[in-house]
Amino acid sequence: MRMIARELSGERGGEPVFSGISFTLADGEGLLVTGPNGSGKSTLLRIVAGLLPSSGGTMEIADADARWPDIASASHYLGHQNALKPALSVRENLGFWRDYMGEPHLAVTEALEMVGLEEIGHLPLGYLSTGQKRRIAIARLLVSYRPVWLLDEPTAGLDRASEKQFADLMRTHLEDGGMILAATHLPLGLEWTHELRMGA
């Protein structure tokens, strides 16, 4: 499978934010998106995810499995917010996403083990610390399968050990033939096949 962006441009509130962005990602490749505050990293990820229209250019998927007719259906999107409900337990949150997204991958217990939080699956999500909530949001990527991970500041709030654990999860996803687009200010502990500096 390939993901191809051609001359993409984006705007917010009617004002241009970026233009002329092109890249191609193939199976097992990752694109690191960096750049100063306001340069449009989140805007680009939201356009790729299909959450915002682009103001120009095209974004397409090629040679994809029939399960993924477009990039939105092929993607997990992890934004600044965790998309978890505070009143539900950790397990209920992950169980919801596993059922809702389909294409079940790891069991909830296995995903909790991967992020080192199997002991607190019974707690309401709202009781968790900021970093623990982020780790549950990361476990959400593991309970259902999607080949493309779109990650916006994925390690915000994580301690060093959790950053390393997450780098290992990303590396495994790439080795298994997945793709990652990650916007970040922090080193993510991976060798990236492609890098895009916004606002340059």
Ligand SMILES: Nc1ncnc2c1ncn2[C@@H]1O[C@H](COP(=O)(O)OP(=O)(O)OP(=O)(O)O)[C@@H](O)[C@H]1O
């Ligand atoms: N709804 C909106 N209406 C108008 N302008 C917006 C809107 N949302 C974002 N912007 C502007 O679009 C620009 C790009 O924002 P974006 O969040 O994509 O940047 P970013 O590179 O991800 O920044 P950061 O590093 O701070 O996360 C910024 O100048 C921002 O103020």
